[in-house]
Amino acid sequence: MTIDDREREVRRRIAAHELYTDHAPGLERLEEERIRGKELADAYNRTAPRDQPGRADILRELFGTLGERVWVEPPLHVAYGNYTHLGDDVYANFGLTLVDDTDVFIGNRVMFAPHVTITTTGHPVHPELRTDGSQFSAPVHIEDDVWIGTGATILPGVTIGRGSVIGAGSIVTANVPPMTVAAGTPARILRTITDADREWTYRPPRTLTADDI
Incomplete structure (x- = not known):
């Protein structure tokens, strides 16, 4: 099997959500993609806060597609970077981690609180299937106007x-319908977002009681 054939087979397995390894002989181009993405993320993380043109240039080279008026606070961490696609007016706070072994699609006006992780990749449960580092990947889609809380x-x-809206600290293991608030580990739907939410006022946190045990 040639280098091209090996790489083509891995990419087929990724697209089919089958188990694969990405570090075998003949996959040097994948390794180079990963290293280049990490080099660009490292360069981005070392930019000066006032160097907005330089930051924009790096993001355009790093990501697969990049919309207008995107703001990403360093540090940013990526597996590849070039498999992530961002729409317009995206805001990402500190510590966004993108395990983008396959595509991550982020829509317009999406907001990320600090230390959000998006991973397209996992490993099988049985240890015998993990001895060679086998993994699987599946794309993640975050549609327009989503807000993801801290540490999700x-x-x-x-x-x-x-x-x-995804609550802080949530682990999202299932699809979330439009216009809903979901939170928890694993995340569950708490309620639907309605027109009543247009009337916004600050509500201070309640005080825990013995009934919360």
Whole structure:
């Protein structure tokens, strides 16, 4: 099997959500993609806060596609970078981690609080299937106007529907419908977002009681 054949087979397995390894002989181009993405992320993380033109240039080279008016606070961490696609007016706070072994699609006006992780990749449960580092990948879709809270983790294959909110610290293992609030470990739907939410006022946190045990 030639180098091209080996790489083509791995990419087929990724697209089919089959198990694969990405570090075998003949996969040097994949390794180079990963290293280049990490070099660009490292360069981005070392930019000066006032160097907005330089940051924009790096993001355009790093990501597969990049919309207008995207703001990413360093540090940013990527597996590849070039498999992530961002729409317009995306805001990512500190510590966004993108395990983008396959595509991550991020829509317009998406907001990330600090330390959000999006991973397209996981490993099989049985240890015998992990002895060679086998993994699987599935694309993640985050639709327009989503807000993801601090420390949330989005797992492989998940779609988060338009306008939804993911609570801080959530682990999202299933698709989230549009216009819903979901939170928890694993995340569950708490409620639907309605027109009543247009009336916004600050509500201070309640005080825990013995009934919360």
